[in-house]
Amino acid sequence: MKMKWKGWALAASALLLASGTARAAPTAEMLSDPCAGCHGTYGNSAGTTTPTLANHSKQSLVDAMKKFKSGERPATIMGRIAKGYGDVDFEAMGDFFSKQKFHAANQPFDKKKAARGAELHSSNCARCHLEDGKEGKDASPVMAGQWLDYLKIEMGLYTSGKRKMSDEKKEKVQPLSATDLEALLHYYASVTR
Amino acid sequence: MTMERRDFLKLIGAGVGVGASGALFAQSSGQRVVVVGGGFGGATAAKYLKLKNPGLNVVLIEPNRQYVSCPLSNEVLGGEATIEHLTFGYDGLKKRGVTLVHDTVTAIDPQARKVTVSGGNTFTYDRAIVAPGIDFRWDAIKGYDEAASHAIPHAYKAGAQTTLLANQLKSMKDGGVVIITVPEYPFRCPPGPYERASMIAHYLKHHKPRSKIIILDAKESFSKQGLFMQGWKQHYEGMIEWVSGSKGGEVESVDVATRTVSSAVGNKHPADVLNIIPPQYAGKIAHTTGLVDPKGWCPVNVRTFESTQHPGIHVIGDASMAGAMPRSGYSANSQAKVAAAAVIASLRGVPAGEPSFINACYSMIAPEHGISITNVYMVKDKQLIEVPGAGGISPMDATPEFRKLEVVHAKSWFRNVTTDMFT
CATH class of the missing domain: 1.10.760.10 (Cytochrome c-like domain)
Structure with missing residues (x-):
């Protein structure tokens, strides 16, 4: 058994050495x-x-x-x-x-838009962007306190089709107007932690 | 191997019982690291030493009370930034517990592990990190010395020099000729001269549209060349002329009184505004300490950035010979973290870990036209190399949206890297 494991280890390290991108971790x-x-x-x-x-x-x-x-x-x-x-x-x-502590971005946002966005969040987004967007289900990212400029760039990529949406996301995002989406992002910008 | 043995011996010498469990990680208070130079490398190193080991006594010695960033200083020439945008103080580092000494280091004694400043004070160290940046080879171009730079700016250290060049551009007549001269490699910020030409062209296009820019280059090619040339054609058609070394771009002498450059092939180029970027080498203190090789740069062990000439001293940033990494603010920031980790490991008596580095350099061609070059680096067979298959420059056929995004990301980078350095 022992020999066998050693053999595996040797083979594995030989493989690592053979591949160009391998490096010590x-x-x-x-x-x-x-x-x-x-x-x-x-x-x-x-x-x-x-x-x-x-x-x-x-x-x-x-x-x-x-x-x-x-x-x-x-x-x-x-x-x-x-x-x-x-x-x-x-x-x-x-x-x-x-494992790092999150510090919410200190940024201006539109209160009216954020209030409208809060409703949209509850109806369309809260199933994956949990806890007011402070947590994400599975591979969903943290939204709360994220930079508004960044969120706008990414939403632009989604709506222009350059960034692929999951079917689940598509179903929730596509019915929303540009004004709705803007409001939603202001909501996330408004949530502090 | 030898380093581990030396550290082991040092531990014995210090009377630390190796058998006592935890001894290897004990005792950081009282150990002192002196950092020389408070730019992208030095400021980051001081911060990360404190961040990773708050018990360390970290002394940062920097002559200036305020630091003016070279990155984004070309944007001052284009009217897209101000010197105030680029100016930072050291209060954030003081808050972290770094001891700031605003003085000039006049000597480092590697044997006695002692730094002397011009005021006469001395600081002993357990380890030193030296980040002096570059100095200019004032003997390289006939007629262009330090005194001449007060009339004909290099503007390759930001601050008063940047303002001088900006003012000369402002007082130049429409239809004037701006000449920028570029040395042979190596020099700091390889895309810098071409971003400068772009930003000056942006200013001239809007204020003095009949003017021209000539770049006299000692080299045959330059960083992000295709992207720059494409951008120049798009925004500044016919305005920028690039002359390579073999076509007469190599500079031999400068006549300060007439602002005329003479090339190695004997051509004379009179300028209305002349910007000489002289050949460079490591900052002065690296020379006086004996950290440089015959070409004037500092050889280091790229795993730790410890000098191969003087153990106990790590050299980072533009002054160091960092293999495939270009001399840039991001490179210096990344190397500082590797050096800080290596210093901390050494003071704990453990071997330094495997390093990892990133560089990214943005250049602004126009206010909504940015381009970038980036890479990830690793050490293999004692060489600092690009990770195969990674990195590269912005695509040639990018959309206007893409070019605009690279401008906003450049500004975001500047906010982040300077916050990473100074807070």
């Missing part, structure tokens, strides 16, 4: 700290168009990185960066950011 922290250049220290973004990553579920972060890497999710720069990592790295980074 940096810690989750080491992999994640360089992300701060665009996503803020420990994943709390200070810039309005790059999202805060802190306290998202690990699953939503890993899912996002895989989709950036494959090109399924449109990006300017993120796809090029995601190609620098493997699934094990995504898991490590997802785990790291999921």
Whole structure:
């Protein structure tokens, strides 16, 4: 038995050495700290168009990185960066950011729009964006306290068809007007934690 | 291997019982790290040392009370940013418990592990991180020395130099000629001169549309060349002329009185506004400390950024020889985290972990036209290399929406990276 395991380990390391991209694993922290250049220290973004990553579920972060890497999710720069990592790295980074404290963005929002958005959230979105958007079901991201500029960019990608919606999401988003969607995003911008 | 042994011996020397469980992780209070230079590398290093090990005594020595960022300084020339946007103080780092010393380091003694500042005070250290940025080779271009730069700006260190160049552009007549000269590699911010040409063209197009820009380049090609050329054709048709080294772009001398550049092939180019970006090497203190190689840059172990010439001193940012990483603000920020982690590991007597790096550089061609280059880096066989298959430049055939997004992301990056450095 012991010999057999050793054999497996040897074969596995030989495989790793043979593949060009293999590297010794940096810690989750080491992999994640360089992300701060665009996503803020420990994943709390200070810039309005790059999202805060802190306290998202690990699953939503890993899912996002895989989709950036494959090109399924449109990006300017993120796809090029995601190609620098493997699934094990995504898991490590997802785990790291999921454990960081979330600081809601301090940003202006329209109160009237936010009030209308609150109703829409309850009727259309609350089944996946749980707890007023503070938590996400499965791979759903945190919405509450996220930057409004970022949310608008992503919603624009969804409605223009560039970013693929799940059937579940499509069913809830498609009936909403542009004004409704705007209100919804103001609502998420208004929720502090 | 040898480093582990040395650290082991240091522990014995310090009287730490290796057998005592937890001893290896004990005792960080009292251990001092001196960081020299408070730019993208040094400020980030000071912050991350405190963030990861609050018990450390971290001293940051930086002559200026305020830091002016080079990234986005070209946008000041284009009227898209102000110097105030780019200016940061060190109060955030003080709040984190970093000791700020606003003085100039005049000597580092690697044997005694001691830093001396111009006021005469000395600071001993257990480890030092040196981030001096670049200095200019004032002997490289005949007629262009430091005194000349007060009349003919380099504007390759932001602040007064940026303002000087901006003012000269403002007082230039319509129909004037702006010349930017670019040295051979290596220099800081490889796309910087071409973003500068773009931002100056943006200003001239709206205020002095009959003017021209000539780039005299020592090189045969440049960073993001296709994207820049495409953008210039789109926004500034006929306004920017790029002259490569073999076509007469290499600069031999400058006549300050007539603002005339003489090329290596003997052509004379008179300018109304002249911007000389001189050849560069590591900042002065790296030379006086003996951290540089014969070419004037600092060789390091790229896993830890510890100098290969003086153990105990880590060199990061533009001054260091970081393999495939370009000299940029993001690179320095990323290297600072690797160096800080290596310093902390070393002070704990454990080996440094595997490093990981990112770089991203945005350039603005027009207010709604941004482009980028990015990569992820790793260490393999002691070389700092690009992770195969990752990174690259913005696509050539991108939509206007894409180009506009790269501008807003550039601004978001600037907010994040400076917050990561200074708070």
